[in-house]
Amino acid sequence: MSQTLQRIDETREALIGALAERNWEAVGELDLGCRAVIDEALSEAPEDEDALREKLESLLAVYQQLLEVTTGERQAIFEEMSQINRAQSASKVYHLFG
Template sequence: MSPALQRIEQTREALIGALAERNWETISELDVACRACVDDVLSEAPVDEQALRENLESLLAVYKQLLDVAMGERQAIVNEMTQINQAQNATKVYHLFG
């Protein structure tokens, strides 16, 4: 396995770990590193296409999972903000008539 493919695999594994911990700062850093790894592997001389395909498909699956989790987190924040706004409005009404 080429060094670039190994870096992709290592970065993918690190992304999985950071995602499990919901460590968004580390995920952001690993995303940048992952892009560099992909650029490196695509600029190299032809490599084992099957290994490349498998690594990139595995990486794609991690990114899909990452997007699903991020959208879920975003929706949770939206729901929480909605509840806060409703509570603030209820407080205003209570003070208005109280």
């Protein structure tokens, strides 16, 4: 089980790094790897339930951070697209009367 706990830590650290770099492709790949590690951890009989719980809670905190950042990124993209749409509308009006 200690190797599984170590893999959870490694995955968590890699997710933190990918999130800091806003490397969404790496985040997606790490998410898939993370799911496999968690499935492995939950399928084994835990040697140390407290350690496993601690590792999974720290991983959950990273996912909460990831959710906050992606929500912010999505909002920023929405606002940028809204500005583009308003600019295009204004351009059409200008060409109609210009």
